[in-house]
Amino acid sequence: MISQEPLLAQTKDTLIAPVVTETKHKLTLKPTTDFDQRFSFIDKEGVNIWGYRVGVVVNDVYKTGIGGYFLEQETAGIRKDADGIPYNQLKKRLYYGTIYYEPFLFRRKRWEMSMVFELGYGKALLDSTNKIRGTVLHKTLNQVFVPAGMGYSVNFIIPDMRGLHFLTYIGLNGMIGLRKAVFESDLKYNFDGWYWSIGTAIFIDKIFSDIKYGRYRNSKPR
Numbered sequence: 001m002i003s004q005e006p007l008l009a010q011t012k013d014t015l016i017a018p019v020v021t022e023t024k025h026k027l028t029l030k031p032t033t034d035f036d037q038r039f040s041f042i043d044k045e046g047v048n049i050w051g052y053r054v055g056v057v058v059n060d061v062y063k064t065g066i067g068g069y070f071l072e073q074e075t076a077g078i079r080k081d082a083d084g085i086p087y088n089q090l091k092k093r094l095y096y097g098t099i100y101y102e103p104f105l106f107r108r109k110r111w112e113m114s115m116v117f118e119l120g121y122g123k124a125l126l127d128s129t130n131k132i133r134g135t136v137l138h139k140t141l142n143q144v145f146v147p148a149g150m151g152y153s154v155n156f157i158i159p160d161m162r163g164l165h166f167l168t169y170i171g172l173n174g175m176i177g178l179r180k181a182v183f184e185s186d187l188k189y190n191f192d193g194w195y196w197s198i199g200t201a202i203f204i205d206k207i208f209s210d211i212k213y214g215r216y217r218n219s220k221p222r
Contacts, residue, residue, distance in 0.1 A: 030057040030205035036067060040195040047073050057205045063102040070095050089129040096122020096147055111156050116177060118149040124189050145184040147191060151177020155201050173201040
């Protein structure tokens with residue numbers, strides 16, 4: 001009778017434990033910045049909201065960062081005195097900062113689309129001047145408000161024409177959204193409403209990607 005013990009011992013010695021590998025998702029950050037001029041209506045009057053945003057593109061999936069905006073609007077009454085100065089004048093100013101989160105919906109070679117979510121904090125200032133019986137009354141109100149917003153943004157990227165690769169860093173941006181003051185003091189500014197924006201865009205994140213992977217060196221005239 002042949003013993004089975006050596007065979008069993010050999011089988012145990014040849015067992016190999018499975019190798020467990022862990023994959024770690026590498027975090028990639030690329031800078032992004034852009035002018036953010038918005039057009040809108042407040043009290044049925046066209047206004048420009050000027051702004052600038054600075055942030056990062058995280059893993060080519062979403063943008064996040066901070067923005068700063070200001071608006072100045074001046075209205076005057078119809079009645080004027082002998083010197084042509086209106087009896088009633090009102091100057092409105094808004095100054096506010098925001099944090100934003102902008103996930104990409106699509107990213108294609110020549111265009112990309114994203115959603116924009118914003119929440120901020122700022123000050124609303126109203127300067128009123130009234131002329132009553134030759135006396136000028138001046139009053140200034142300064143109060144806090146908290147703006148929020150949501151919108152859609154589309155970027156169109158200029159193609160690489162005749163090997164001019166730097167053109168792909170430039171494009172056009174369009175945006176449409178809805179803004180709302182989620183908190184405001186007794187001072188009512190009528191901030192709620194729609195806004196839209198059309199302007200140029202510079203894709204700094206694409207510049208950093210090309211520098212990292214050396215694409216700018218390999219671009220040759222066609």
